[in-house]
Structures are given as C-alpha cells and as structure tokens.
Amino acid sequence: MKKMSISAPEAVKTGALYASLAGLAFVFFFPFYYMFIIASHPRETMFRTPPNLWFGGALWDNVHRLIFVQEQVPFLVNYANSVMIAVLTVVTTLFFCTMGGFALAKYDFRGKKFIFVFILSTMAFPPFLNIIPFYRMMVAFGWINRWRALIVPGMANAMGIFLMRQYMEESIPNALLDAARIDGLNEFGILTRVAFPLAKPGMGVLAIITFVGSWNNFLGAFILLPRLQSTTLTVALNTLNAVSFGEFGMVYAGTAIAILPLLVIFFLASRQFISGLTSGSVKG
Amino acid sequence: MKSVVTAHKENRMKRGFTFGIGMVLALVLIISSCGSPRGAAEPTLEFDPDQTYNLTMGTFGDLEAAYSVVLRSDHFRSRFPNINVTFQSADFGGHHDRLTTQIAAGERTNDIEALEVAFIALFVEQGDALLDLNQPPFNAPSHIADLVDFAVAQGQTRAGEQVAIPVDIAPAVLFFRENLAREAGANFRDLGSWEEFIRESRKVTGNGRFAVPNASDVALIPLAGGKGGWLDAAGNALEPRGKFMESLNLVAAVRDAGIDADLNAWSGPWIESFANGTVVSIPNGAWWGGALRTWVAPDVTDWRVTYLPGRAMSSLGGTYLSIPASVPAENRAAAWEVIKYLTTTAEAQLLTFDTIDAFPALTTTYDDPVMSEPIPYFGNEPVRQIFADVALNMPSQIVSEYDRTIESIWGSIIGQVIEGDLTPEQAYDLALRQVRSQID
Amino acid sequence: MTAITRMWDKIGFNQKLAPYVFVSPFFILFLIFGLYPIGYSFFMSLFDMRLVGNRGFVGLANYTRLFTVDEFFGTAVINTVILLFTGSLLQHVFAIPMAIIVNSPRVIGRHTFKALFFAPFITSTVATVIIFGMVFDHNFGLLNWIIENVLGMEGIRWTARSGPIKATISILLNWRFIGFNMVIYLAGLQGIPRELYEAAAIDGAGTVQQHRMITLPLLIPIIFFGVSLSLIGGFQLFDEPFVLLGGYDTVGGPGQGGLTIAYYLMILGFKNGRLGRGAAIAWVLFFIILIVTTVNRLITNRLQKK
Known part of the structure; x- marks a missing residue:
C-alpha cells in the first residue's frame, strides 16, 4: 500500500511531464510539418480555409516537376553547391574557432583579456550596412561568383570563438593538458589530439549553427554568387519562385526538400555529439 | 596599492586606443580620397550589328518568364541575332536589395536593370547612378514618343533626364x-x-x-x-x-x-x-x-x-527598364537596343501582355485588334x-x-x-x- | 625543409607563443574583411551620405538629430528594449529546464523531442510566416478563436495595433529560438561531470536542489554565452518584425508598434537612401550593446567568483 501512495503522484508527475513535452513538441514542430503539407498540395487546394492538415496527393508531382521538368534553375546543381559550401564552411569554422577558443580558454598570455573583449566587441557591431563596403571589397578581390566569398571571411568568426571558449573553459581540465605536455606533445598536438576530442559537444553545436546559417543565407549568396550555376539552393528557390509564375507547389516542394536535410543532420549530430552523459566525455 | 603593472597596463591600453583611433582616421582618409569613380563620363560606343553582345539583365517577379519568351522569339532573333541575354531574377525585395547594394557600392550591375518606379528618383536624384537616355547615342525622345505619357514622365528626374523607360503599367x-x-x-x-x-x-x-x-x-x-x-x-x-x-x-x-x-x-x-x-x-x-x-x-x-x-x-505599379552608369561603354548600345525592343515594338509588348498580363506601355498597341477582343473570363466584355x-x-x-x-x-x-x-x-x-x- | 620543421617545433613547443598563433586567424581575417566595413561606416556617419553620392561633411549632425528632430528613433529604442526582455531574454527561462529534461537519460524519446524542439530554427521563413499568419489572423486565427470561444473574451488585433504587435513578435521570437538556446545549454551540460551529481545525491540533495547547486553554477560560462548572444541579437532584432509588418511598406507597422532600432536603421539606409543616418544609428547601437554586454560580463564574473 505504501508503495502505491508514493508511485501515484510520481506517475502523475511523469504523465504531466510527457504531456507538456508532447504539447511543446506539437507547437514547435507543426510549422515544419506544415511545410510538407503545403508541398504536397496542388495550387488549387493549397490555401484552403480551414487549412489542410493532411497531405495532398501532389507531392510527387510537385517534386517531379521541380527536378525533371522545369528548366529555369538547375535545382540539383544548386543543391550540391549548397551542400559543398555548407560543409566547407563548417569544417573551416570548426577548426579556426575551436583553435581560437582554446587559446582564450586555456592559456595565460599577455593581452588575453583585451583580445577576448575585442573579439566580443566585434560581435556588437551591427552588420546591416556592411554589405555595401563588403561587396566593394569582394569585387576588388575578384571573388564574385566564387564560393570563397561566402566561406573565407567568416572562418574564424567571433561568435564561434566565443562559444568554444565558453565551452572549453569549464569542461577541459588543465591537469589533462599538463599531462599531455609531459608526454611530449607540442601545442598543436594538444589542440588536435586533446582539445578537439574533448570539445566535441561544443563543436557539435557550432557545426549545427554554422550549417544552418550557411544553408539559409539568402542575400549574401544572391549578391556574391549571381551565376545560377554556381549559386546556392536558397537563391535558386527564390529565383524559381519569381520566374515560375505561380507554380507554388513546385517552389514549396523545393523549400521542403531543401530544409529536410537540416533536421536529419541535426538529429544525427545531436545524437553523436550532444546527447546524454553517456560518452564519459570528461574525467574531472 | 596600485601596482606598477596596472599602471603599465593602463598605459598600454591607452596607447592601443590611440593607435586604434589613428588607424580608423587613416582608413577614413583613404576611403574618402578614393571616392567612387563612375563610368558615366565614358563615351558610349555605337551599336555594331556585326559584333556579338552577351548581356545580362536583372529582373524581378515574373518578368523573366515574359522577357525570356520575347527574346527567344523569331522576331527578335531575326533582328538581333548578335545579342544574347541572360537573366538574374529574384523576388521584388531581393532584386531591389541587390541592385541597391551594387549601386551604393558603385560597382557593376547587370547591363539592363528592371526597376520599380519609386527607385528611379532614389538612384538618380541623389547621384547619377542611371544613364540619361536623352543623351546621344540613345536619343530616347525620338524613340519613345508612343509610350504612355504619364509613365514616361515618371521615368524622368525633376531635371528632365530620362533615366528609365516604362515597359509595363x-x-x-x-x-x-x-x-x-x-x-x-x-x-x-x-x-x-x-x-x-x-x-x-x-x-x-x-x-x-x-x-x-x-x-x-x-x-x-x-x-x-x-x-x-x-x-x-x-x-x-x-x-x-x-x-x-x-x-x-x-x-x-x-x-x-x-x-x-x-x-x-x-x-x-x-x-x-x-x-x-x-x-x-x-x-x-x-x-x-x-x-x-x-x-x-x-x-x-x-x-x-x-x-x-x-x-x-x-495606377498601381508598373515596371521600368534602365541602364546603370556602371555598365561598360561597349555594352550600353546593345542594352539600349534590347530596351527599345522590349518597350517600343508591338510584338514584344503584346507578347509580354499575353504571357504575364503586364499591360503594355506602348500606346500604339491599344489600337491592335487584341485590345478590343471580348475577354471570356470577364463576361465577353472588351475590358x-x-x-x-x-x-x-x-x-x-x-x-x-x-x-x-x-x-x-x-x-x-x-x-x-x-x-x-x-x-x-x-x-x-x-x-x-x-x-x-x-x-x- | 629542415628550417621550417625547426621553426614549427619552436612555435609548437612554445607555450607563450602558441595562443597568439591560435587566435591569429581571427585578427588576420578581421584586418582583411572586418576593418574596412567598420571604418567605412564610421566615415559614412560623419557625412550626408546618400545611396548614391556624398553631399559633404556634416560632423555629428547625423547623431544629434536622432535625439532631437527625429520622430522615430525614441520609439525604436523603447520597442527594442521591450522586445529584448519579452522576446530574447525570456527564452532562457524556458530553455535551461528544457535542456535539463531532454538531457536526462530517463526521458524516453529525448532525442526525438530535442529534434522537434529545434525544428523552428530551421523551418523556412515562408512556412513560418504562413503559419503565424493563420495562428494570429484576427478573424480566422487559432489564437483568437481560443480567446473568443474558450476564454469568452474579445479577440486581439494581433498584427494591426501597436501593443499586440509586440506580443506577436515576442511569441514568434520565443517560438523560434527556445530550441536553439536549448541546444546551446545541452552542449554545456555535457561538460559537467556526472560524479558531482552522484556525490550530491549521496548527500541527500533532491533533483531540483542538485540542479540549483551544481548545474547552474557550472553552466555559467554557457549562460553567459547564451545571454550575450540574446542581448546582441535582441538589440539587432530585424528579421521577424520586418517580415511580419510588410517590410519597407510601413515604418514598423501601425503606430510604429514593431519598429526596432535595426529595422529603422535599414529603413533609413536602404529605403530612404540615407546611409549616413543609418550608419550613425549603427554606431549608437554599437555603443549601447557594448555597454550592456560589459555589464553582463561583470555580473557573470562576480557570479563565477562566488
């Protein structure tokens, strides 16, 4: 009897927890789901009131027209471009930002505080009008229509360095670094063989943020990569939306299949890098 | 006790600060001395029917859907076999943001740019970002007399420069x-x-x-x-x-x-x-x-x-075509030929109308039989x-x-x-x- | 070859030099790509700079007019500060507990929940706007349906009036970024050694107590990061109000209800073609953010020392 009286409120609590998690999940996920609902309807039934809540039958037709029929934008080429640009951005950003963050988190050196505050300050500068001088610079460098215009300037960005510093400050024990030095590792070795593996959760988050940012960057890609063959998916979809003259189904199908990989990547990456206390990541 | 180290640090930071200010000022000087050289002064070359021109055109909304058909038509190809046009299209906002950025940066745009009317004055009254098409060799007045008056007037600056030509209204x-x-x-x-x-x-x-x-x-x-x-x-x-x-x-x-x-x-x-x-x-x-x-x-x-x-x-909107001042001299004449074709030939105006329902700016088309056709959707009235x-x-x-x-x-x-x-x-x-x- | 190897070794084994080498990419890139735009914007702010052409030096006039003749700047600052609290900072109150919950191995399906909560951050703006249009529509929207039929109150004119506009933007911001912040905190949680919880449990601390005594203090560096990001992002808020209120067609909606500092900056620069005035706002905004993040840093330092 005693056992029952303890577990009953316990069960209520668990029930309430899952109910609120499920409720939140519904609210958060519904628009994402709705993207696919729109993509699966023909134009005639797309905007019905009350709104469609279930898939229509036109998803395959919309995708088919997008990939095989329309010739206005090279959808698959743009898809590949987006993947390549995002992957290159993520890899370089992870490397340089973890490196910078590591220095600020785990070394004592003259000017460290000033450098940290300086890096933070550059984040505080509103970037809105920078596009004009930045564009001028890219033209002067001859980087228009080159992917590097989107990749290189942000490789060692303040936000990434800041994130990695904050992450590594508490989670990498100094003793471990000293032990590695005694073992004869040089500082680069310590960075790549000790810091990188231990910073995995932080790097996982940075990778996701960077990937999403690169994937969804419209204006930068549109201005810097004007050639349709070398540009990204986001730009191609905007162009297609403009030139396809009311073929919403096709455009929304493109939007949906453009976003889907982000969720899959997140699901896999978060499982790998930032899931539970199972990996035995840090020994205090 | 305020240590020597702190004082030293403060000193260093002050020096760093002064250095920073100095750098910024130097930079400002460099930038301001550069100015932005514009191509407006360059003489425009005459159109050469024997030369091949590869032009780019920036459009928004469904314009490309129409112009690509028009510029692929036999009528255009037979007249201008030497002009090829590729498009850069986006939605209204994206197109104008891109164009605004390039013009403000004083950099190269597409050879022909489509514009919404409100941008004309913005680009022109504040500077000379668009070519005055009244000047030779364009001589706009002798070509656009049949375009609808109010729209032609809106393509002019208060000083009377014709910087944009209406293509639809x-x-x-x-x-x-x-x-x-x-x-x-x-x-x-x-x-x-x-x-x-x-x-x-x-x-x-x-x-x-x-x-x-x-x-x-x-x-x-x-x-x-x-x-x-x-x-x-x-x-x-x-x-x-x-x-x-x-x-x-x-x-x-x-x-x-x-x-x-x-x-x-x-x-x-x-x-x-x-x-x-x-x-x-x-x-x-x-x-x-x-x-x-x-x-x-x-x-x-x-x-x-x-x-x-x-x-x-x-009137609720309408589209204009223009040649930005940053377009190189050798492309300008051909760009003007394309603009003239799109705006002043009945073929182009009616084909555009037919494709995307953009109403012609060319008044001579109003006498065309299609303009008095009954429209089935609107109760067979000649709307x-x-x-x-x-x-x-x-x-x-x-x-x-x-x-x-x-x-x-x-x-x-x-x-x-x-x-x-x-x-x-x-x-x-x-x-x-x-x-x-x-x-x- | 050997010279390079030797130099490599020299740097590699030099604990004094290594950190400078590690942070150097940032400064190299900043010198090449960052300094010019910032310097250029300072230059613009001192001139009557138009979209095309420069009408000459005006000193600090672009700055002073913000606090004198300008009819919009004050409203923009007030709106931004309100939205900063209700939209950007409020999220952390939800994000931290959510991160703790989905991080617990005892929660079944936590990986799925995590992905579902993160979805708003990657959902396309088009779908987001359509959905929010449906939810917040004052005649047909779900929210007003609930308010009118379930609560029996009068519906709210969500996107039509100055006050409700701010509520709409706040809800949109929370919805969009709670999952994002949750993920940042999730990463932070991975750095906390499990043994600490086990030790606390042995000492008889309950779950809530454990998190108050272990999780929160050890999460401070990440909280500092998350809050700094929200402060910066909140003061630079642009996208959501811009899309929701019809972009450049209005000045931040009816009654400037959704006019933020950055929104106004973009109107001045890109819509009105007054780059000089826009740049002046950028610098004022820069100093506001600098002050606020400094205060945030000092508070964090004190908390961390405790």
Missing part, C-alpha cells in the same frame, strides 16, 4: 462580381463617386459578405496609387492637403460603414475571398485580372471590370479598352527622392486610421510631422 480599375451585386440590388458599374460606392457596398454587405477585403485596398487610389505625387509642384510634402485628406477620409468611411471584410492582404482567407463569395469587389491594377483568371478564382464566372468610382484615373482608356488619361505625377520615405510613413498611418486609433485629421498632422522630421 498597371492602370487601376474596379473588379466586381456582377451576379452577387445584382442579387443584392446593387450596381458597381460606372459609379459617380466613392460615396456611391459606399452606398452600393452597403447593399451587398451582410451574411458574411463584404464589398472589399480590406479598407486599406482603397487607401492609395485617390493618390494615384501612391506612385509619385507626394510633393506638390513647389516641393511641399503631403500637399495639397485636400487630396491626402480624401484618402484618409475614404479609408475611415469604408471601415466605419463596415463594408470591408477586415482580411489581411495575401493571407489564405484573403485569397479565398475572391472565389468563395466573401467579397464582391476590389480596386486593383490590370494585372490582377490575370491572377483572378489563372489561379485566384478560375471557376468564378461573374467577375467584371469597370472604371473606378468617379472615373478616378489611378482591355477600359485599361487603355485609364492609361491614356492618367495624369502625370511628380516623382521625388522622398517618395519612398513618405510612402512607408503613409503605410503606417493608414493602419492607425483603419483601427480607429487616429481620426483622419490627427493622422494627417502626425504624418506631416513625421515626414518633416525625415526630409530636409
């Missing part, structure tokens, strides 16, 4: 549903005034039916669509007062009469309202007819077209004659660099009048104060 008319109106004993055809419009609208309103989707739909009509005309001839903003008060009063009257459905523009219910009988009318540009016919309400049979109440002559008549009788508006500033202020003000937060008088005074704080 949007004469405003009243779209209405004849059967629904008749059932309610109302008539929307050729109304004499907005008071009459409100009177007829009351008859159709009720049981979930309204006259217009939103009171804001009528807001810009008395102001000729808000495309220019925000300053009077003497340069005073929001003058003459009567014209602007009319707009505010009309919006307030429509909302007070309860004849608008209070729908958010372009929301799902708004789009549906044209097909499911929620609304009976809407004032809009000619292109709206194409949207109704092809996807908004393809199954409705009683949409009709008539003049705006009181035969108001108004294009109404569009043409409005186009020919549109008064010219003064265009200025402040138009965009005032236009967005007006957009906010209208919202407050509709919600009843401001009376029309209060709204006008507030708008005037806000405008004055922005322009100088």
Whole structure:
C-alpha cells in the first residue's frame, strides 16, 4: 500500500511531464510539418480555409516537376553547391574557432583579456550596412561568383570563438593538458589530439549553427554568387519562385526538400555529439 | 596599492586606443580620397550589328518568364541575332536589395536593370547612378514618343533626364462580381463617386459578405496609387492637403460603414475571398485580372471590370527598364537596343501582355485588334479598352527622392486610421510631422 | 625543409607563443574583411551620405538629430528594449529546464523531442510566416478563436495595433529560438561531470536542489554565452518584425508598434537612401550593446567568483 501512495503522484508527475513535452513538441514542430503539407498540395487546394492538415496527393508531382521538368534553375546543381559550401564552411569554422577558443580558454598570455573583449566587441557591431563596403571589397578581390566569398571571411568568426571558449573553459581540465605536455606533445598536438576530442559537444553545436546559417543565407549568396550555376539552393528557390509564375507547389516542394536535410543532420549530430552523459566525455 | 603593472597596463591600453583611433582616421582618409569613380563620363560606343553582345539583365517577379519568351522569339532573333541575354531574377525585395547594394557600392550591375518606379528618383536624384537616355547615342525622345505619357514622365528626374523607360503599367480599375451585386440590388458599374460606392457596398454587405477585403485596398487610389505625387509642384510634402485628406477620409468611411471584410492582404482567407463569395469587389491594377483568371478564382464566372468610382484615373505599379552608369561603354548600345525592343515594338509588348498580363506601355498597341477582343473570363466584355482608356488619361505625377520615405510613413498611418486609433485629421498632422522630421 | 620543421617545433613547443598563433586567424581575417566595413561606416556617419553620392561633411549632425528632430528613433529604442526582455531574454527561462529534461537519460524519446524542439530554427521563413499568419489572423486565427470561444473574451488585433504587435513578435521570437538556446545549454551540460551529481545525491540533495547547486553554477560560462548572444541579437532584432509588418511598406507597422532600432536603421539606409543616418544609428547601437554586454560580463564574473 505504501508503495502505491508514493508511485501515484510520481506517475502523475511523469504523465504531466510527457504531456507538456508532447504539447511543446506539437507547437514547435507543426510549422515544419506544415511545410510538407503545403508541398504536397496542388495550387488549387493549397490555401484552403480551414487549412489542410493532411497531405495532398501532389507531392510527387510537385517534386517531379521541380527536378525533371522545369528548366529555369538547375535545382540539383544548386543543391550540391549548397551542400559543398555548407560543409566547407563548417569544417573551416570548426577548426579556426575551436583553435581560437582554446587559446582564450586555456592559456595565460599577455593581452588575453583585451583580445577576448575585442573579439566580443566585434560581435556588437551591427552588420546591416556592411554589405555595401563588403561587396566593394569582394569585387576588388575578384571573388564574385566564387564560393570563397561566402566561406573565407567568416572562418574564424567571433561568435564561434566565443562559444568554444565558453565551452572549453569549464569542461577541459588543465591537469589533462599538463599531462599531455609531459608526454611530449607540442601545442598543436594538444589542440588536435586533446582539445578537439574533448570539445566535441561544443563543436557539435557550432557545426549545427554554422550549417544552418550557411544553408539559409539568402542575400549574401544572391549578391556574391549571381551565376545560377554556381549559386546556392536558397537563391535558386527564390529565383524559381519569381520566374515560375505561380507554380507554388513546385517552389514549396523545393523549400521542403531543401530544409529536410537540416533536421536529419541535426538529429544525427545531436545524437553523436550532444546527447546524454553517456560518452564519459570528461574525467574531472 | 596600485601596482606598477596596472599602471603599465593602463598605459598600454591607452596607447592601443590611440593607435586604434589613428588607424580608423587613416582608413577614413583613404576611403574618402578614393571616392567612387563612375563610368558615366565614358563615351558610349555605337551599336555594331556585326559584333556579338552577351548581356545580362536583372529582373524581378515574373518578368523573366515574359522577357525570356520575347527574346527567344523569331522576331527578335531575326533582328538581333548578335545579342544574347541572360537573366538574374529574384523576388521584388531581393532584386531591389541587390541592385541597391551594387549601386551604393558603385560597382557593376547587370547591363539592363528592371526597376520599380519609386527607385528611379532614389538612384538618380541623389547621384547619377542611371544613364540619361536623352543623351546621344540613345536619343530616347525620338524613340519613345508612343509610350504612355504619364509613365514616361515618371521615368524622368525633376531635371528632365530620362533615366528609365516604362515597359509595363498597371492602370487601376474596379473588379466586381456582377451576379452577387445584382442579387443584392446593387450596381458597381460606372459609379459617380466613392460615396456611391459606399452606398452600393452597403447593399451587398451582410451574411458574411463584404464589398472589399480590406479598407486599406482603397487607401492609395485617390493618390494615384501612391506612385509619385507626394510633393506638390513647389516641393511641399503631403500637399495639397485636400487630396491626402480624401484618402484618409475614404479609408475611415469604408471601415466605419463596415463594408470591408477586415482580411489581411495575401493571407489564405484573403485569397479565398475572391472565389468563395466573401467579397464582391476590389480596386486593383490590370494585372490582377490575370491572377483572378489563372489561379485566384478560375471557376468564378461573374467577375467584371469597370472604371473606378468617379472615373478616378489611378495606377498601381508598373515596371521600368534602365541602364546603370556602371555598365561598360561597349555594352550600353546593345542594352539600349534590347530596351527599345522590349518597350517600343508591338510584338514584344503584346507578347509580354499575353504571357504575364503586364499591360503594355506602348500606346500604339491599344489600337491592335487584341485590345478590343471580348475577354471570356470577364463576361465577353472588351475590358482591355477600359485599361487603355485609364492609361491614356492618367495624369502625370511628380516623382521625388522622398517618395519612398513618405510612402512607408503613409503605410503606417493608414493602419492607425483603419483601427480607429487616429481620426483622419490627427493622422494627417502626425504624418506631416513625421515626414518633416525625415526630409530636409 | 629542415628550417621550417625547426621553426614549427619552436612555435609548437612554445607555450607563450602558441595562443597568439591560435587566435591569429581571427585578427588576420578581421584586418582583411572586418576593418574596412567598420571604418567605412564610421566615415559614412560623419557625412550626408546618400545611396548614391556624398553631399559633404556634416560632423555629428547625423547623431544629434536622432535625439532631437527625429520622430522615430525614441520609439525604436523603447520597442527594442521591450522586445529584448519579452522576446530574447525570456527564452532562457524556458530553455535551461528544457535542456535539463531532454538531457536526462530517463526521458524516453529525448532525442526525438530535442529534434522537434529545434525544428523552428530551421523551418523556412515562408512556412513560418504562413503559419503565424493563420495562428494570429484576427478573424480566422487559432489564437483568437481560443480567446473568443474558450476564454469568452474579445479577440486581439494581433498584427494591426501597436501593443499586440509586440506580443506577436515576442511569441514568434520565443517560438523560434527556445530550441536553439536549448541546444546551446545541452552542449554545456555535457561538460559537467556526472560524479558531482552522484556525490550530491549521496548527500541527500533532491533533483531540483542538485540542479540549483551544481548545474547552474557550472553552466555559467554557457549562460553567459547564451545571454550575450540574446542581448546582441535582441538589440539587432530585424528579421521577424520586418517580415511580419510588410517590410519597407510601413515604418514598423501601425503606430510604429514593431519598429526596432535595426529595422529603422535599414529603413533609413536602404529605403530612404540615407546611409549616413543609418550608419550613425549603427554606431549608437554599437555603443549601447557594448555597454550592456560589459555589464553582463561583470555580473557573470562576480557570479563565477562566488
């Protein structure tokens, strides 16, 4: 009897927890789901009131027209471009930002505080009008229509360095670094063989943020990569939306299949890098 | 005890600070000395029919859908086999943001750029970002005499430079549903005034039916669509007062009469309202007819077209073509040939009209048989004659660099009048104060 | 070759030099790509700089007019500060507990929940706007349906009036970024050694107590990061109000209800073509953010020392 009286409120609590998690999940996920609902309807039934809540039958037709029929934008080429640009951005950003963050988190050196505050300050500068001088610079460098215009300037960005510093400050024990030095590792070795593996959760988050940012960057890609063959998916979809003259189904199908990989990547990456206390990541 | 180290540090930081300021100042000097060299002074080369020209053209919305067809047509290819055009297209916002950035940076744009009217003054009154096509070798006046007057005038700066050529226009008319109106004993055809419009609208309103989707739909009509005309001839903003008060009063009257459905523009219910009988009318540009016919309400049979109440002559948008000053001299003449072709040949104008319902700016096409054809969707009435008549009788508006500033202020003000937060008088005074704080 | 190897070794084994080498990419890139735009914007702010052409030096006039003749700047600052609290900072109150919950191995399906909560951050703006249009529509929207039929109150004019506009933007911001912040905190949680919880449990601390005594203090560096990001992002808020209120067609909606500092900056620069005035706002905004993040840093330092 005693056992029952303890577990009953316990069960209520668990029930309430899952109910609120499920409720939140519904609210958060519904628009994402709705993207696919729109993509699966023909134009005639797309905007019905009350709104469609279930898939229509036109998803395959919309995708088919997008990939095989329309010739206005090279959808698959743009898809590949987006993947390549995002992957290159993520890899370089992870490397340089973890490196910078590591220095600020785990070394004592003259000017460290000033450098940290300086890096933070550059984040505080509103970037809105920078596009004009930045564009001028890219033209002067001859980087228009080159992917590097989107990749290189942000490789060692303040936000990434800041994130990695904050992450590594508490989670990498100094003793471990000293032990590695005694073992004869040089500082680069310590960075790549000790810091990188231990910073995995932080790097996982940075990778996701960077990937999403690169994937969804419209204006930068549109201005810097004007050639349709070398540009990204986001730009191609905007162009297609403009030139396809009311073929919403096709455009929304493109939007949906453009976003889907982000969720899959997140699901896999978060499982790998930032899931539970199972990996035995840090020994205090 | 304030240690030597701290003092030293402070000293170093101070020095760092001074150094930083120095750097910035030096940079400012470098930048300001550079200026932005523009190509306007370069002499433009004559068009050479034997040379191959590869041009780029920046367009927005569905323009590429039409121009790509036009420029692939046999008629164009036989005339200009040596001109190839590739497009850079985006939605309205993306296109103009890109163009604004490139022009502000003083860098190369596409050889031909499509523009919305409000950008013309912005790019030109503040500097010489677009070529004056009145100059040789373009000599625009001798080519564009047949383009509709008000639109040609809007492509000019206050100093009379022709920097943009109208390619399509949007004469405003009243779209209405004849059967629904008749059932309610109302008539929307050729109304004499907005008071009459409100009177007829009351008859159709009720049981979930309204006259217009939103009171804001009528807001810009008395102001000729808000495309220019925000300053009077003497340069005073929001003058003459009567014209602007009319707009505010009309919006307030429509909302007070309860004849608008209070729908958010372009929301799902708004789009549906044209097909499911929620609304009976809407004032809009000619292109709206194409949207109704092809996807908004393809199954409705009683949409009709008539003049705006009181035969108001108004225009809701339109497209212009221009050659930015950063275009290299060797491409300019060919770009001009393409612009001339798109704007001044009946073939191009009618094909564009046919493809995307963009109404021709070339008045000679108004005599073409297609303009008096009965349109099946609009009850077999020759509605294009109404569009043409409005186009020919549109008064010219003064265009200025402040138009965009005032236009967005007006957009906010209208919202407050509709919600009843401001009376029309209060709204006008507030708008005037806000405008004055922005322009100088 | 050997010279390079030797140099490599020299740097590699030099604990004094290594950190400078590690942070050098940032400064190299900043010198090449960052300094010019910032310097250029300072230059613009001192001139009557138009979209095309420069009408000459005006000193600090672009700055002073913000606090004198300008009819919009004050409203923009007030709106931004309100939205900063209700939109950007409020999220952390939800994000931290959510991160703790989905991080617990005892929660079944936590990986799925995590992905579902993160979805708003990657959902396309088009779908977001359509959905929010449906939810917040004052006649047909879900929210007003609930308010009118379930709560029996009068519906709210969500996107039509100045006050409700701010509520709409706040809800949109929370919805969009709670999952994002949750993920940042999730990463932070991975750095906390499990043994600490076990030790606390042995001492008889309950779950809530454990998190108050262990999780929160050890999460401070990440909280500092998350809050700094929200402060910066909140003061630079642009996208959501811009899309929701029809972009450049209005000045931040009816009654400037959704006019933020950055929104106004973009109107001045891109819509009105007054780059000089826009740049002046950028610098004022820069100093506001600098002050606020410094205060945030000092508070964090004190908390961390405790």
